[in-house]
Amino acid sequence: MEALKIYNYKSVEKLISIRDGETRFGEKIGFVESLESLKKSKAKYVLFGIPEDIGIRANHGKPGASKAWEVCLNSLLNIQNNEFTTPENLVLLGEISCKAEMEKAANIDENDPNYYPKLGDLVEKIDDKVSFLVEQIVSAGKIPIIIGGGHNNAFGNIIGTSKAIKKPVNILNIDAHTDLRKLEHRHSGNGFSFTQRDGFLGKYAIFGLHKNYTPQYIFDELKSVSNIKFHLFEDLILQTHQGKMAAFNSQLEFVNKQAFGLELDCDAISNFPSSAQSPSGFALNMVRNFLQLTAEEKNCKYLHICEAAPTSTSPGQVGKALAYFITDFMEKSNN
Template identity: 45%
Template sequence: KGNYLLVLGKLNVTDLVEKANLLDSNNKEHRKELFKLVEQLDIEVSHIIHKICNAGKIPIIVGGGHNNAYGNIKGLALAKGKPVNAVNFDAHTDFRILEGRHSGNGFSYAYEDGFLKKYFVFGLHENFVSKSVFNTLKELTSRVKYVTYEEVEVKREKNFESELENALNFIKNEPFGVELDLDAIPNIPSSAMTLSGFSVDKARHYVYYFGKHQNASYLHICEGAPSLDDSKNNHLTGKLIASLITDFMKAKNC
């Protein structure tokens, strides 16, 4: 129902982008400045998510990089007054080393800073994870778990539906965020586009499945890049995002 919805618009990041465009990520000192710009964005994202959740509403966040997972998690945790959980449909862990804030370490920073209690990565692509990150995950098995895409679809050792249930059982006892990275879905224009991964239909089911639970406290859809789509159908990325959003709202009986 439309009267349940409020469209807030977007964060204005023009000044941050202009500053970033003057910096070279290959330059060590410039990279430090880029990390600081991401930290400024973290403050803005966490503030607005905190305000929405504090008002008893459920934020649906679209666009930008997966760096924004940190702000989402922090904002929700501050609103709830305690650490929260997250499930992430992604080809990558985004649990990389704490070297300065970027899109590859939103969850590890949220974990380190005490905002993230439990984290489940759904559909991780084994080829895209370094040995050091795998070793880190193995040390944190009581609070960080994952299932790989290959275990489900290539080796067929595990079942998609059963793994959804396992993930939900792992995170459901606390408020949790539902994260979805569009670069995990084949042929979707994104910063790390893939040809192999779970289908659009499975991604939609993932969103609906977790959205149904009462502790599902936000939806985040990220990394879509329609500007990288050179086809005549470059509106389809937005159409997919719209489907994912309505799936989540239907799960919430809106």
């Protein structure tokens, strides 16, 4: 796959801070030479990045999510290797090459009347790369952990997983938005709309949906279909921690009887540097609880973390958060 930049230890060696008497996660993480060799690996999880934010811009959003993969690696590779983190259970595959599309996006005049549709054309090219790669990983019996990029990449995750398992895939989406916007050009706000239309999306649960950012036509649609269930964030605010966890479990139970994927949009986290940062949302530690609960489910086929947009003052904090999310999701298989 030419669109995939496969890593080896030399690719990331300079990112790892070696210290006497300690072993870093990056020193023990797994690598493969090709997609074909994934089946031979004993690791359960496969990590890769999608360094782009074209889909967000095509959805009238702010750029910056293309940097999430880099800050994630800088943090993840430098956490400790110990009895709890077990990096040998994770293959660091590499990244989907988005350089050509990012360069083309940068050269489109923002005053062009077709600016957004032209960005959408580039999103479609990335869609093809993501869906192919996810299909290969899931078909190899592994669980992809995907670091975006925008939420447009849910489209490729769903299609790739669905093709691998040969049936529609259920989704649990921790998100302030439904991403069920109109079927116009491809962007970060309509990945679920397109997969719903094309028959790749099974049951769809949205957890933490914000009233203020959901159009009425979407609420009308949600009421008219039986395969979609949502829980408003506003209904969770006054609940106890136990109440919030019970609500999350109810959403989990809606999708977990069959193969499902977990989508985590960082816009859902309070004050988290993201493409649509909000002062209202879930506490970061609660999101970690959600990931730990989901990791216990045998039918979970992938984790996608998207929309994180580190700023010049927040790269370390964003990177640490993403590293926590990854190791939380891996934790149950380590015990």
